[in-house]
Structures are given as structure tokens and as C-alpha cells.
Amino acid sequence: MAQHKIDNQLKEKLNAREIQPSAPAWDRLDAMLTVSEEKKSKKGYGWFFVAASTMLFFGLGFFIFSSSETTKGNDSIPVVNSVKEEMDSTETNKINQISVEKEQPVLVQNEVNYSKKKARFIQSVEKNELIKEKNIIQENPSPIIHQSSPITYKYVSPDDLLAEVQTSSKVITSDKKTIARPRIQVDANSLLTTVEKELDNTYRETTLDKLTRKFQDTKLALANRNYE
Amino acid sequence: MKVIQLHQEEKQLIMLAIENDRQAQQQIYTKFSSKMLSVCRQYIKDIHHAEDVMITGFMKVFTNLKNFENKGSFEGWIRRIIIYECIDFIRVKRNNFNHQDINDVTISENESVYEMEDFSVDDIQNMIDNLPDGYKMVFNLYAIEGYKHQEIAEMLKINVGTSKSQLSHARKLLQQQIIELKNKLNGTT
Numbered sequence A: 001m002a003q004h005k006i007d008n009q010l011k012e013k014l015n016a017r018e019i020q021p022s023a024p025a026w027d028r029l030d031a032m033l034t035v036s037e038e039k040k041s042k043k044g045y046g047w048f049f050v051a052a053s054t055m056l057f058f059g060l061g062f063f064i065f066s067s068s069e070t071t072k073g074n075d076s077i078p079v080v081n082s083v084k085e086e087m088d089s090t091e092t093n094k095i096n097q098i099s100v101e102k103e104q105p106v107l108v109q110n111e112v113n114y115s116k117k118k119a120r121f122i123q124s125v126e127k128n129e130l131i132k133e134k135n136i137i138q139e140n141p142s143p144i145i146h147q148s149s150p151i152t153y154k155y156v157s158p159d160d161l162l163a164e165v166q167t168s169s170k171v172i173t174s175d176k177k178t179i180a181r182p183r184i185q186v187d188a189n190s191l192l193t194t195v196e197k198e199l200d201n202t203y204r205e206t207t208l209d210k211l212t213r214k215f216q217d218t219k220l221a222l223a224n225r226n227y228e
Numbered sequence B: 001m002k003v004i005q006l007h008q009e010e011k012q013l014i015m016l017a018i019e020n021d022r023q024a025q026q027q028i029y030t031k032f033s034s035k036m037l038s039v040c041r042q043y044i045k046d047i048h049h050a051e052d053v054m055i056t057g058f059m060k061v062f063t064n065l066k067n068f069e070n071k072g073s074f075e076g077w078i079r080r081i082i083i084y085e086c087i088d089f090i091r092v093k094r095n096n097f098n099h100q101d102i103n104d105v106t107i108s109e110n111e112s113v114y115e116m117e118d119f120s121v122d123d124i125q126n127m128i129d130n131l132p133d134g135y136k137m138v139f140n141l142y143a144i145e146g147y148k149h150q151e152i153a154e155m156l157k158i159n160v161g162t163s164k165s166q167l168s169h170a171r172k173l174l175q176q177q178i179i180e181l182k183n184k185l186n187g188t189t
Helices: A001-018 A022-095 A095-115 A118-139 A144-148 A157-164 A169-180 A183-202 A206-225 B004-020 B023-044 B047-063 B073-092 B121-130 B133-144 B148-154 B160-186
Strands: none
Touching: A001 B121, A001 B133, A022 B047, A118 B133, A206 B023, B004 B023, B023 B047, B023 B073, B023 B133, B047 B073, B073 B133, B073 B148, B121 B133, B121 B160, B133 B148, B133 B160, B148 B160
């Protein structure tokens, strides 16, 4: 009991006591609280930045992935075009651009027919050869007479005519073309190529595409100029 | 009515302090800081260290204020945090308490009869300060704060028997000091 009494006396005296802290104690606590608040806010922003950066990363990845797919798709078309254009350019050196463009589908068709109906194709070739021989035979005795039959040269360009005048052998080739030339199919192909070109232009072009296109244009222009 | 009004004011202050309202935090600090520094002083002899511990204790109070459930008294909740802070400080400073097992001590219950009314708070504090850290800790927690030996053992991570022995030793030492002080005051050294 005496022990409890003493404890209570001690408790009362010590609990009644108050010690005033020094003046800068609150300032120190204030500074500590400010620092902890800043840390908390920084943590919050840190999470925000992490989230934003991941979103940006995935967005960029998706954009690059999708753009690479489109460029792959676009690349496939220009390759074909370039091949066609190359074919065109090489053949323009030979004769004429228009006549060559018109000749292409004939060649393709001939290839198809060749794979399907070899015998017929051989026969037609033989017939063509026979016609060629006949023309040569006709040419040898009287070349003037051959020139005086212009019914087949209705759709031949003036350049062709000039070429014919200059060399008599080319006349025969033009004759051959007039025989094997289906006009409607040739126009469709040229129409298709122009449409494809227009489509390519309407698509979003990369710098590489632009460069290749311009290069091809200049190449074509140079070839035309050389030809002229 | 006044008690209810005070309680409402305290609740409002707490709510504002949770929202990091610095004025509300300062009001809480000025209301309880002097009492809490006194508590710290009970455990820590150096007043500057006691103040440091009080500041870090208040820091913990404000950061954990949202965990206060308004069930007990707010002062009691702050006091508990401060006491834990003092225990941590002494544990770090001393590395461990000077604990002594109960078997080493012979406790005589009847010899601790002394009067405290003649002494001032400073005298009492001086006597407590002269106790070893382990004894002081258990004496403060048991005699002043009113914790049970089981609770003290859990708080200080010691055995219940050790807590009892520490208290007994603390009382014995205090008794010796009281006798010495009384003799000083009476002029019979």
C-alpha cells in the first residue's frame, strides 16, 4: 500500500510538470514536415512520370510497328512499278514508249497462251514468220509499193513514221506489231499503271519513297530527252 | 457542454492536421509539446536530446495522424508514441539496457517506506536520472505510466521476471537516494 502511495505521489508530481521546448523546436519540426511532404509529392509525380513514360514507349512502339508495316506494303508496290518502269525505259531506248507499253500485255498474254496452248502459239509464230518472209519478199522487188500501202499505219506515231522512213527494216517490225497489237488491253494496262501511280501518291509517302519516285521521274525524263 | 465542444475542436484540428494544415499542426504542437517534453525528460537526462526525441515523436504523430481512430484520448495516443520514441532512442544509444535477472536480486518489500511530499519535481527527476537506464525505464513505465509487467516486457523485449527485478532494484536505489537527500535537507550527513 505504501508503495502504491509513493508511486501515485511521483506520478502526480511528474505528470503535473511541463517543460517548454526551445523556440526553434517548432521551426525544426516544420522543416521536417515540409521535407516529408515534398518527398511524398515527388513520389506521386514519380509514379505519374513512370506511367507517362511507359505509355509513350508503348505508343511509339505501336506507331513505329504500324508505320513499318505500311512502308512494307508500299514498298511492294513501287518494286513492281519500278520493274515495269525499268522495262518501259529499256524498251523506249529500243523503239517508242507508247508502242512498248502497248506491247507489254501482248507479251504477257503470249506467255500465258504459251503455257496453256503451246501448239497454237507455235502455229501463230510460224504464221508471223511466214508473213515476215512474205513482206521481205515483197520488199526486195519493190520497196515503194510497200510504202504505198499505209492502211496498217493509221495509229503509228510520227516518230515511228520517221523511223520507218529512215530504215526500211523497222517498218517490218512495226508491221509485226500492228498485226499482234490488241489496243484495248494495252490501254487497260497503262490505265492500271497510272492508277497505281496515283494511289501511291495519295498514300503517305516516306522520304525514301519520295526519293525513289523523283529518281524514277528524272530517269524517265532523261530517257525521253535522250530519245528526242 | 464545454467538454463536448473541446472534443469537437480537437477533432477538427486533427482533421485539418491530417490535410497537412500547418496552422492546425502548430496548434496541436503548442498544446501538447510541453507535456511531451516532460515525458521525454523522464527517460532522457539531457534536455537537448529529450527535445530532439520529442520533435521526432511529433513528426511520427503527424505522419500517422490518419491512423488515430478517436477512440481513446488524443493526448494518451501522442504520449504512447513519444514513450516508444524514447525507448528507441535509449536502445540505440545504449545498444541495450542494463538488465539484471531476478535470481540475482533479493527483494524486501518492507524496507521501501519513504515520503515524497517533501521533495520537488526536480529532486525527484534527479533521483530518477541517477538510476541506470534499464531500471529507470521499467520504473517510469510501471510507476509513472501505469503499464503492467507483461506490457513492459513486450515493449522492452525482456522477460516479465526481468521487468519485476528491474523495478525492485529501481525502488531500492530510489530509497537510498531519498534517505541521503533527507539527511542532506535535515543537515545530518
